Amino acid sequence: xxxxxxxxxxxxxxxxxxxxxxxxxxxxxxxxxxxxxxxxxxxxxxxxxxxxxxxxxxxxxxxxxxxxxxxxxxxxxxxxxxxxxxxxxxxxxxxxxxxxxxxxxxxxxxxxxxxxxxxxxxxxxxxxxxxxxxxxx
Numbered sequence: 001x002x003x004x005x006x007x008x009x010x011x012x013x014x015x016x017x018x019x020x021x022x023x024x025x026x027x028x029x030x031x032x033x034x035x036x037x038x039x040x041x042x043x044x045x046x047x048x049x050x051x052x053x054x055x056x057x058x059x060x061x062x063x064x065x066x067x068x069x070x071x072x073x074x075x076x077x078x079x080x081x082x083x084x085x086x087x088x089x090x091x092x093x094x095x096x097x098x099x100x101x102x103x104x105x106x107x108x109x110x111x112x113x114x115x116x117x118x119x120x121x122x123x124x125x126x127x128x129x130x131x132x133x134x135x136x137x
Contacts, residue, residue: 035083045069050063057126059123061121092126095124
């Protein structure tokens with residue numbers, strides 16, 4: 001990741017993400033939440049992400065590459081939880097998929113954004129189960 005992208009990532013992590021956390025994962029939000037535990041700290045984290053629900057799971061865009069903490073945490077744990085449209089889902093271990101297949105999973109407006117952002121990495125995560133009922137927060 002070049003210095004410009006790293007500055008954008010840090011800005012988003014410190015400024016934009018906390019704002020997005022207020023609506024991410026709620027009904028009608030275009031942004032989901034990945035819930036994960038730190039690999040060494042064990043601390044619970046919530047990270048807003050772009051995803052597309054597919055039959056049996058989700059396709060996620062790794063907009064800052066595959067070296068980001070949330071992704072590494074989910075890989076280390078062999079899965080995690082995703083909140084999408086007000087419902088929590090248990091998801092299995094992420095599997096890398098081809099860039100073009102990842103982009104095609106998203107609707108046309110997001111495809112343009114993902115291409116302009118030069119998003120290279122996409123993953124598929126199988127949904128093991130919806131966690132009973134709608135969840136809050």
